[in-house]
Amino acid sequence: MNRAFEKTGVPASMKALTIGLNSEIFALPAESVREILDMVPVTEVPNARAFVGGVLNVRGKVVPLADLRVMFGMERTPPDTNTRIVVIEVDLEGEPALVGILADKVHDVTEIEGASVEDAPAVGMRWRAEFIRGIGKRGTDFIIIPDMARIFGPKEDRELSSTPDERKL
């Protein structure tokens, strides 16, 4: 049943912050979340990959802003009053680093039961399976659990997967 979790070695359940990207719900591991900011001015980094096209100031630190919608090939709607930046700590080449994640909307913190999580189906999905650790259910909603380690993982992985995206955009 919960093969996805077994495979990736995830505990039976996870506490997650759920955010909205387009019309989908994504889950970020709650323990990695540092803070949630209102939209602030973002400085564009010319010639950077669209996935990390900007930087912002988080309490005196210059933090890259990552747009998961690019990774999942979603439409990028302009920021509105619901847009937030979720600052999370991720592992970048062995060192912990802060990264801002653009969220169209921040929902809540929720517990995702391991039993409700399934592998991302290989077909019939609009997004790339390799960046998805699993799909959980809450009521009638699906919650996509992105594989942050893969998304922010080693360079080769990233480049391979992000190039087609950029071409599309």
Added chain:
Amino acid sequence: MKASDPADTFRQEARELLDTLEETLLDLGQRPDDKALVDGSFRALHTLKGSGAMFGFDEMAEFVHEFETAFDRVRKDNAPISPALVAIALAAKDHIHKLIVEPALHADGTVRLLGELRETANNAECGETGNADAVAVAVSERPRGGCRVRFWLPSDAIAFGTNPLLLLDELRELGASSVLALTDRLPPLEAMNPQASYLGWEVAFENEVSADKIEDVFLFIRDGMDLLIEPTDQGDAFSTTEPAEDQDSETPLPAKPDAQEPARRATDTAPQADKANSSVRVAAERLDELMDRVGELVIVQSRLSQIAGASADLNLKAVVEELGRLSSGLRDTTMGIRMVPIGTVFSRFRRLVHDLSNALGKEVDFVTTGGETELDKTMIERLADPLVHIIRNSIDHGLESPEKRASNGKPARGQVRLAAIHTGAEVAITITDDGAGLDAARIRAKAEEAGLLSPDQKISAHDLCQLIFHPGFSTAAEVTSVSGRGVGMDVVKRAVEGLRGTIDLTTTPGQGTVVTLRLPLTLAIIESMLVRVGGGRYAIPLSAVEECVELPSAAELGGSGKNFLNIRDRIVPFLRLRELFKVDAPPELHQKVVIVSAGESRVGFVVDQIIGNSQTVIKSMSKLHFDVETFSGATILGDGTVALILDIGSLVAFGQGFERQWRGEGLGKGEGFGRGEGLGRVA
């Protein structure tokens, strides 16, 4: 921040002690007769042994004990310190370091080194007869009678856990003696601090006891205490630590006024000890953290002053002004904390020179000046390797062999000088050797071979020397063996430029070579020029900016083709940052060109607006932006937004690629070089 591991604390302490030991040993190599140096190395060894055993580094403690014993024989017999002994002692010091890092792995070395150490020490002892005489004389000069020791502990000694009774017991073990308490420094009862130590003790030995042994008893509390050793027959005191003390003892004062006490303390303690006591060891990342916090504070403060500027409240304005003063002061102080004297890294080179001169059979005097010059800590750390490289080159390839030097009428001992000095907002570091200098003909030949110069090309002698920093030169193995240097100098140059510094080399054939590094004081802050391109603001390091001119309107219209400006009859190519950065917004009517120097060439950047100069706190870019080479970092502006700092070198390279592309297209359309020049003339 995790709680500190006591073993880590010891390792850190041990590293410092080992550094001191190495320094002292190297000094000993130069001044073998300096008794104070022998004692100094002893003290370092003794402390190492004591704290090592305390933290469970038993192998190390045992080795140090043996080392100490072997060394002690030399000390006792006043044998001179031979270069061989210094070399062995240095090897032993390295061994101690290994034992601390990986105790289990280095047991073999222990036995071998100790053997060598004992042997060398023995040789020194019986090898020279003249020496034995000296010992005999020294002994006979010592008074035969007993001696008297008087001591007062530092007033906080008991609070720090020193037990005077144990000290007295230790003294008693040195020989038959009687102990008398000295109460003359007792304050009146109402002024007495129950935790302070006021009593002094007088220990009279019936027989002669060496002053060293007595001082050893007080090894760990020696700083700050008053110790007085004199023979009982009231002759000349044969060992006192401070001359001032003698006078005190000869005219004993009844109960000194308390007020004099602190002043006495200050003079009693050696200046070195004073320094050590007043400094605090702080982890480097804490300083970085502090720097970040201060940076934040400065940003918030400038936001506040913007608000205050728009307000009519005079009280608010006054407070904001005060806050501004305080926060900029705080920033300066924080910057200051990160500054470290460059001497900390100089000492590392002494060892290098010592080892190199042994290995190469060249005698080298290594002279350093300006060790007190302060530089940013990270800068110093990153400077160490390039300097090692340069010094190694100076000794290996610069200095001639002693025979060759002699035949050229030079002293057999070569000299390498390392000097640091502040010049304006820069620090200049020079490495000077009095060797043979670079062989210009050889460099020229090599440069032509590598295709860096055409055979008929004229080049000044100075420019020719700079060619050794060219990457094409680095693989030239035979150049190094025949004449000059050249191995990896391009790496050195790159490292120095990475620190936003410059490197320059001048040479006089037959007289030597001078390598000069010029470095900014700090990596954390630069003066920069803030410009606007489209909606984005960017910082250009001011040190690279040469001048700013208005973009001629003709050039403004012709947005394609190769672009040149004529700046005082020199052709300067320019890049449109709007194109580089793919800005869509319409350009400003009057665009400006910022002329920067990149290496030897000058390049203009076309920007929409020049905003002004500012002090910029540099933040590094995230690893997620590893592929964007046009920016060397980022900074936070007064309004809290981020501005990117242009990396001049790679931006020019980027622009050149971009330009080549353009040129390809431009040529196709019949717009080539000629048109660009035409535009330049309009300027």
